[in-house]
């Protein structure tokens with residue numbers, strides 16, 4: 001028996017059940033047939049972020065950013081690169097705090113960029129300010145490797 005993961009589709013928001021060994025096989029969504037685990041940050045709004053937090057069997061990282069924020073834009077390539085290297089083990093999401101101000105308020109975001117880590121529906125940690133690639137990797141490993 002392999003462990004079943006719940007994976008929320010970044011395109012249609014439907015929760016898929018996936019056996020662990022399929023995570024690395026570029027699975028597609030059972031409903032919309034699109035890529036379930038794209039190796040790039042996924043744009044979410046407030047309701048979709050809540051759904052990911054509540055239902056995702058995989059840990060999540062969320063970048064709260066805004067288009068007018070210089071450090072956010074400077075950090076974006078680092079984040080995209082990280083999403084590509086980390087693969088299916090961690091889902092990388094991003095939320096535009098200008099377009100979704102209510103969501104930013106709900107998560108008590110006071111400065112941007114703010115990165116948050118979630119696992120099993122709980123916030124594990126958050127960091128404000130852009131990180132260097134090595135800092136980002138270390139932060140994730142420190143909190144998720146066990």
Ligand SMILES: [Zn+2]
Pocket residue numbers: 009010011012013014029030031032033034
């Ligand atoms: Zn889908």
